[in-house]
Amino acid sequence: xxxxxxxxxxITVSEGASLELRCNYSYGATPYLxxxxxxxxxxxxxxxxxxxxxxxxxxxxxxxxxxxxxxxSFNLRKPSVHWSDAAEYFCAVGGSxxxxxxxxxxxxxxxx
Amino acid sequence: DADVTxxxxxxxxxxxxxxxxxxxxxxxxxxMYWYRQDPGLGLRLIYYSFDVKDINKGEISDGYSVSRQAxxxxxxxxxxxxxxxxxxxxxxxxxxxxRWETQYFGPGTRLLVL
Numbered sequence: 001x002x003x004x005x006x007x008x009x010x011i012t013v014s015e016g017a018s019l020e021l022r023c024n025y026s027y028g029a030t031p032y033l034x035x036x037x038x039x040x041x042x043x044x045x046x047x048x049x050x051x052x053x054x055x056x057x058x059x060x061x062x063x064x065x066x067x068x069x070x071x072x073s074f075n076l077r078k079p080s081v082h083w084s085d086a087a088e089y090f091c092a093v094g095g096s097x098x099x100x101x102x103x104x105x106x107x108x109x110x111x112x
Numbered sequence: 113d114a115d116v117t118x119x120x121x122x123x124x125x126x127x128x129x130x131x132x133x134x135x136x137x138x139x140x141x142x143x144m145y146w147y148r149q150d151p152g153l154g155l156r157l158i159y160y161s162f163d164v165k166d167i168n169k170g171e172i173s174d175g176y177s178v179s180r181q182a183x184x185x186x187x188x189x190x191x192x193x194x195x196x197x198x199x200x201x202x203x204x205x206x207x208x209x210x211r212w213e214t215q216y217f218g219p220g221t222r223l224l225v226l
Contacts, residue, residue, distance in 0.1 A: 004154075009152070032211075032212045034212075041219070042219055042220075043116070043202055043204075043216075043217030043218050043219050043220055044155075044202070044204075044215075044217040045217070046214045046215070049212070049214070051212070090154060090155070092155075094211070094212045097168070098160070098162075098211060099157050099160070099170060099171065100155075100157070100215070102154035102155040102156070103154050104152050104153055104154045105152075105154055
């Protein structure tokens with residue numbers, strides 16, 4: 001069955017430190033992968049997506065993600081986080097019937 | 113003005129009541145979606161519509177119904193609300209150029225069923 005796992009429910013990092021959020025997927029075919037961000041009190045916004053080609057994908061707000069087929073992973077990274085990055089981050093994979101399969105989310109907390 | 117709006121933003125209702133959540137969009141998109149978000153579960157798709165005449169059940173459609181009144185409007189109804197339907201509900205839209213277009217989300221409706 002198709003699924004997405006985000007192993008970390010919460011992650012706390014200091015402002016200015018680097019960030020990596022983990023995402024593992026289970027999907028039989030070539031996956032279509034997404035990262036969305038949900039800022040407090042707001043809807044979700046697309047950060048980046050991977051369909052094919054270069055496995056390192058650049059997104060908005062200085063985020064990037066790397067697709068690793070051998071590890072079934074699509075981890076999100078940022079070299080230096082800002083307090084405004086505090087939010088919940090969701091990984092998703094395009095499943096059957098045009099439905100996105102979502103991970104449970106990782107809440108990012110920034111220490112001053 | 114926001115591209116995807118949801119009304120109401122917050123709603124408290126009682127078990128057994130029928131309620132409607134409304135979604136409007138000005139993005140001109142054909143595709144619209146209703147999701148619910150529960151802590152620790154991520155988002156789950158309730159219904160989706162690829163045009164006014166096309167309505168499809170999602171992963172968790174039981175207890176819900178929808179109406180696509182126009183390209184820009186997509187309403188979600190809880191026929192007889194139960195406490196288990198307490199959640200954050202999101203409407204989203206996307207273009208129809210490809211299979212996996214970016215989805216644009218409304219701000220959400222927080223529903224409490226007592």
